[in-house]
Amino acid sequence: xxxxxxxxxxxxxxxxxRAIVPISACGINIVYIIHDxxxxxxxxxxxxxxxxxxxxxxxxxxxxxxxxNKIRILSIGEERLIEELTFIMxxxxxxxxxxxxxxxxxxxxxxEIVDLELKMPQKKKESSARVTIKAVGKEEVKRCMxxxxxxxxxxxxxxxxxxxx
Amino acid sequence: MKTAKISIVGFGSIGAGLATEIAxxxxxxxxxxxxxxxxxxxxxxxxxxxxxxxxxxxxxxKKERGEDFSYDKSALDLIGEIDQDILVECTxxxxxxxxxxxxxxxxxxxxxxxxxxSNKGPLVVAYKRIMETAKKNNVSIGYEATVGGxxxxxxxxxxxxxxxxxxAIKGILNGTCNYILTKMHAEKRDYEEILLEAKELGxxxxxxxxxxxGIDTASKLVxxxxxxxxxxxxxxxxxxxxxxxxxxxxxxxxxxxxxxxKLIGEVEREGKRLxxxxxxxxxxxxxxxxxxxxxxxxxxxxxxxxxxxxxxAGPKETSSALLSDILNIVDERC
Numbered sequence: 370x371x372x373x374x375x376x377x378x379x380x381x382x383x384x385x386x387r388a389i390v391p392i393s394a395c396g397i398n399i400v401y402i403i404h405d406x407x408x409x410x411x412x413x414x415x416x417x418x419x420x421x422x423x424x425x426x427x428x429x430x431x432x433x434x435x436x437x438n439k440i441r442i443l444s445i446g447e448e449r450l451i452e453e454l455t456f457i458m459x460x461x462x463x464x465x466x467x468x469x470x471x472x473x474x475x476x477x478x479x480x481e482i483v484d485l486e487l488k489m490p491q492k493k494k495e496s497s498a499r500v501t502i503k504a505v506g507k508e509e510v511k512r513c514m515x516x517x518x519x520x521x522x523x524x525x526x527x528x529x530x531x532x533x534x
Numbered sequence: 535m536k537t538a539k540i541s542i543v544g545f546g547s548i549g550a551g552l553a554t555e556i557a558x559x560x561x562x563x564x565x566x567x568x569x570x571x572x573x574x575x576x577x578x579x580x581x582x583x584x585x586x587x588x589x590x591x592x593x594x595x596k597k598e599r600g601e602d603f604s605y606d607k608s609a610l611d612l613i614g615e616i617d618q619d620i621l622v623e624c625t626x627x628x629x630x631x632x633x634x635x636x637x638x639x640x641x642x643x644x645x646x647x648x649x650x651x652s653n654k655g656p657l658v659v660a661y662k663r664i665m666e667t668a669k670k671n672n673v674s675i676g677y678e679a680t681v682g683g684x685x686x687x688x689x690x691x692x693x694x695x696x697x698x699x700x701x702a703i704k705g706i707l708n709g710t711c712n713y714i715l716t717k718m719h720a721e722k723r724d725y726e727e728i729l730l731e732a733k734e735l736g737x738x739x740x741x742x743x744x745x746x747x748g749i750d751t752a753s754k755l756v757x758x759x760x761x762x763x764x765x766x767x768x769x770x771x772x773x774x775x776x777x778x779x780x781x782x783x784x785x786x787x788x789x790x791x792x793x794x795x796k797l798i799g800e801v802e803r804e805g806k807r808l809x810x811x812x813x814x815x816x817x818x819x820x821x822x823x824x825x826x827x828x829x830x831x832x833x834x835x836x837x838x839x840x841x842x843x844x845x846x847a848g849p850k851e852t853s854s855a856l857l858s859d860i861l862n863i864v865d866e867r868c
Binding site: 455456457459460486488490494495496497529531532533 | 704775779780781782783784786787788790791793795796798811812813814815816819821
């Protein structure tokens, strides 16, 4: 399961590594880290958001290990894909490797392609696809859009987004 | 009775349409207290001049017979020569350098002649310069007809909504694209087929690239951003994608979602974002209008969202916007 946690770290060199090493030592896969040094708390510490993929036993071990390293867990919980975006792609979608597009989204760790419907008219004409992405939050949806737009530009694909975003 | 002498520059479908409406509505306008006299009509073929007011019907008949105009004079020759209150600039739009319209407009303003125009090119290229020239010479310029045809968009914002700040404008600003997408969706036919049909019906120009590639919508966005939102943007600031790649299959996929696809122009003041692109529009969304209709959603700080729709093109509809600007100037200056 995917777990998101917020850790309180002192704003000094090496503290991020002190948090990551015990997590990795438990054999846990870190999916992504959001480390914003600009957002400081009143006591001068910073909050780092880390999303991991782990089993329950591994989580218990990790909590213990973090506490031992004097790293405070501000919040921890299972991460859910709550934000959804559906859009249409038009172009030579199959020829330009749609698997690669799906893979890039899935490997972000914060979003997945949950639905894809492809319509192909004739071989030489451009095909159309409807894609639904689910992500953990609005910010993550925006990041997915940037990934999609970069790929669309490279592969000459037109993206039709919803009018309200 | 307020009297105004009017010159029409450019006697294509828009210029001729305006002249026809002025002639047709002569009595109605007189009841309202306006006496509009068309004193010159200028085209590439020459000019017709009568300081007491031209006979519009006979000039249109002359044009239809393919006869040349009576005087070998250009618009620029006549600006200083003929006594006129308002010059109506209706020459074809050129968004690269704005000419010949830009030259006509600036010369007219410098000669203290008010201007009304349906020509987007000069305003896209030189909005600031035109406004400064009008102000310096204490004359007015009306350009309601450049965006949205008959929809009173510019005058609505500058009039009734003048206490509001415009945060964003979003809408369908090109009737040709709306017609093509509406037809493709309803009849599940290819873009190329519908475009050809639109050309035969006179809804699309022979060279429709200006419309279907989104250039026309982008030009209108630049005018709206500069004139209604206090921005200082150029055509190059707009991200543009047209409707040429929309497939019947993509419209099918949209339909399964309860949506259709429309070419939407949008400008947001924050982040200086101007974009023209095809968008998924739910059937129950205010912007979901079909056929050749235009629609604009204005987002303001006080009123919230205001939506206004109407016919976006055509000589008769554009005449409504031109006449509205003409009468505003007559009220203010004549």
